[in-house]
């Protein structure tokens with residue numbers, strides 16, 4: 001495990017349960033996400049991964065249990081409150097944003113906190129204009145970072161599926177995120193752009209200290225990015241370990257492929 005990881009987990013899920021009607025989807029589940037890690041979450045269809053994500057992200061209420069961020073109870077906070085604390089998840093570019101350019105999509109992300117003012121206000125005609133310019137500069141840096149500079153003036157709706165995913169990741173960079181939840185970001189992305197996506201996640205993790213919790217069906221992506229990997233099955237943690245440990249665990253293989261006699 002990475003030596004820079006600190007002891008207190010950045011996210012702790014403690015004994016969380018959730019049922020839909022009679023279906024117990026999350027069953028007294030506890031996980032920890034180490035600060036500075038790229039933690040993977042895998043599991044068969046219907047295991048409860050997205051449900052757990054939604055509970056962490058504040059978009060779905062739990063039936064019982066707690067979610068902590070840096071030791072503080074965030075169980076009942078709204079996505080907006082969590083955003084301001086640096087916990088965010090990627091969303092598909094919404095329909096209304098598809099008519100804006102890639103650059104404008106980045107500029108639309110509200111600032112999480114006041115940016116540093118490099119120039120004193122009297123240098124600019126108005127504070128608003130100065131702030132707009134700062135946001136624009138930041139958006140230009142981000143769009144270069146994610147290698148979409150060549151399509152910055154293209155409408156977001158015209159970007160390829162993979163480029164949209166990169167743009168989603170870019171939107172998290174417009175704020176100073178601490179923890180980013182990625183829900184199946186590799187789905188529908190071609191291999192070339194997937195390499196870009198992986199590189200960007202690695203750079204955000206290593207250079208900017210982002211922690212990631214990643215739900216992914218793409219095992220190549222999990223293998224390249226994630227340590228540790230948490231395996232969820234029927235709303236419970238089946239195991240946690242390195243990708244090698246996970247791949248070599250007969251219980252995990254059975255959960256995915258059924259019992260092989």
Ligand SMILES: Nc1ncnc2c1ncn2[C@@H]1O[C@H](COP(=O)(O)OP(=O)(O)OP(=O)(O)O)[C@@H](O)[C@H]1O
Nearest residue numbers: 020021023025043044045046047048049050051052
């Ligand atoms: N809003 C809901 N109402 C009723 N049942 C739901 C709801 N959301 C999820 N479920 C059910 O809860 C179970 C877990 O779903 P969830 O989406 O969390 O699984 P998952 O592990 O993310 O699956 P997948 O890998 O297929 O996306 C499924 O049986 C699903 O049908």
